Amino acid sequence: VWYISANRDQQVFDDPYRFDVGRAPNEHLSFGIGRHYCLGAFLARLEIRVVLQELLERVETIELTGPARRIRSNWANGLKQMPVRVTTR
Ligand code: HEM
Numbered sequence: 001v002w003y004i005s006a007n008r009d010q011q012v013f014d015d016p017y018r019f020d021v022g023r024a025p026n027e028h029l030s031f032g033i034g035r036h037y038c039l040g041a042f043l044a045r046l047e048i049r050v051v052l053q054e055l056l057e058r059v060e061t062i063e064l065t066g067p068a069r070r071i072r073s074n075w076a077n078g079l080k081q082m083p084v085r086v087t088t089r
Pocket residue numbers: 029030031032033035036037038039040041043044
């Protein structure tokens with residue numbers, strides 16, 4: 001699977017380049033598919049949920065202050081750097 005392409009498949013996702021945490025249905029392949037489906041997917045989802053919950057409790061705003069830099073990879077998509085200004089509650 002070429003994850004970068006699969007998760008932006010216009011035949012699967014409406015507006016595939018939009019960051020939408022509430023996307024439903026969300027048939028992404030970030031945790032793989034089939035018999036080698038990620039064994040840690042439930043733990044990873046839990047960890048991400050806890051991080052976001054704790055962040056939302058403490059943070060008022062998060063504002064982009066410069067251009068984001070992406071990682072150079074033909075395997076995974078991700079951010080290398082994303083400067084932001086955080087205002088706490
Ligand atoms: C956001 C976090 C994570 C992502 C995006 C991710 C992604 C993936 C992907 C795409 C695969 C499938 C690779 C393939 O098809 O060969 C995979 C497999 C696997 N992942 Fe994760 N993973 C994450 C977190 C974790 C965590 C936290 C653990 C363990 C604590 C874990 C353990 C594994 C294992 C053991 C496999 C191999 C499963 C097998 O081959 O049967 N992963 N992961």
